[in-house]
Amino acid sequence: MQSEDRVLRKSAFESMYGTFDKFKNTCAATLSAQIKAVNFYAKARRYDSSLEAALDGTEVPVSVYKNLIEAVHDNMHYMYDYVALRKKLLGVDELHFYDLYTPVVPDADMKITFEEAKETVLKALAPMGEDYLAILKEGFENRWIDVYENEGKTSGAYSAGARVHPYVLLNHKDTLNCMFTLAHEMGHAIHSYLSNKNQPVVYSDYVIFVAEVASTCNEALLMQYLLKNTEDKKQRAYLINYFLEQFRTTLYRQTMFAEFELKINEMVAAGESLTAEGLNELYGELNKLYFGDGIVLDDEIKLEWARIPHFYYDYYVYQYATGYSAAIALSQRILKYGEPAVKDYIGFLKGGCSTDPISLLKGAGVDMATTQPINEALAMFGELVKEMEEAMAE
Numbered sequence: 442m443q444s445e446d447r448v449l450r451k452s453a454f455e456s457m458y459g460t461f462d463k464f465k466n467t468c469a470a471t472l473s474a475q476i477k478a479v480n481f482y483a484k485a486r487r488y489d490s491s492l493e494a495a496l497d498g499t500e501v502p503v504s505v506y507k508n509l510i511e512a513v514h515d516n517m518h519y520m521y522d523y524v525a526l527r528k529k530l531l532g533v534d535e536l537h538f539y540d541l542y543t544p545v546v547p548d549a550d551m552k553i554t555f556e557e558a559k560e561t562v563l564k565a566l567a568p569m570g571e572d573y574l575a576i577l578k579e580g581f582e583n584r585w586i587d588v589y590e591n592e593g594k595t596s597g598a599y600s601a602g603a604r605v606h607p608y609v610l611l612n613h614k615d616t617l618n619c620m621f622t623l624a625h626e627m628g629h630a631i632h633s634y635l636s637n638k639n640q641p642v643v644y645s646d647y648v649i650f651v652a653e654v655a656s657t658c659n660e661a662l663l664m665q666y667l668l669k670n671t672e673d674k675k676q677r678a679y680l681i682n683y684f685l686e687q688f689r690t691t692l693y694r695q696t697m698f699a700e701f702e703l704k705i706n707e708m709v710a711a712g713e714s715l716t717a718e719g720l721n722e723l724y725g726e727l728n729k730l731y732f733g734d735g736i737v738l739d740d741e742i743k744l745e746w747a748r749i750p751h752f753y754y755d756y757y758v759y760q761y762a763t764g765y766s767a768a769i770a771l772s773q774r775i776l777k778y779g780e781p782a783v784k785d786y787i788g789f790l791k792g793g794c795s796t797d798p799i800s801l802l803k804g805a806g807v808d809m810a811t812t813q814p815i816n817e818a819l820a821m822f823g824e825l826v827k828e829m830e831e832a833m834a835e
Contacts, residue, residue, distance in 0.1 A: 442542040454539035458741035465717035468747040473715035491706045495756035499648045500797035512815035513696040519823040521733040538742040546682040551617045558620040565666035570783050588613050600626045602633025624663045628656035632790050640793035650798040653764030661772035678832045688822040691765045697731045699759035770807045770814040
């Protein structure tokens, strides 16, 4: 799907979804059973909806979920601009869904060793202050991190917040993405470190709603640093494209998933059946809404719901979008206000789950009970689309 060969992309796209099509009724029956179970338990426990039941566990108001969808709907024009730009840069007569993952900017060949990545991340996170950097350096220098691929080692990356100190797993491959992964996982690690040091055990483990904030805030600060210090036009365009794809896949795409999950739960609560045909129709309508008329609504993409595991996680996926919005807002606040904003942010990292997540973030300077952080993040996306268009026109 990322290949520059369009025939290969199309073939892979059709082959993958062609296989899901053969099992669509089984997938629909499985998803239907899951949603029925979620709604049964919500009703048995006297909640007004399955959404209220799911969010109650992390003390997040239902309005936060619905505000996210509303705010993204209000800013859909930025995504339509991005779709038009992608079509233009790829030079195709029609943009299809199998064209969404191939790079629109040639690889700028940014080979970054682990030592270089550590040095750059330290510089990028300098606005966080000496105390934060001291913990970061301790992690770098005292073997908190398993860096490279090895036989029998699991893939991917993660941070485990043990009380002695966090442990971070990486599989560093000297790429730009790996440098962002380092910043991301160390954000988790320092969040765990500060929560464990400042909270009793019962309050030290933060909830999922805020888990991605600390990691993504680090990524946002790293991106801002790289954009500020990169003069090479090709590399700058490559970085902007990377940032745009984060917005597209995290804020827009995950919100679309969240809206789909909400709608299918509402259908079941109203006594409607979830059939493959009905799910295809709903998912197709949402893709049309989120991507606009600038892309061909391929029949295959209507089956994407069948391969998304998050629809079985009970209203989990929206937290990627809210966490990303909060992280963007916090990074901008840190860069704008400096030490006072950092102090508020460190207080949030120390908070664990000592109060509800909305209050914790409000203390850091971001009110996720409103649509403002989401609107501001999407406005930044719109500005980056314009800058990308101007950069590629030169």
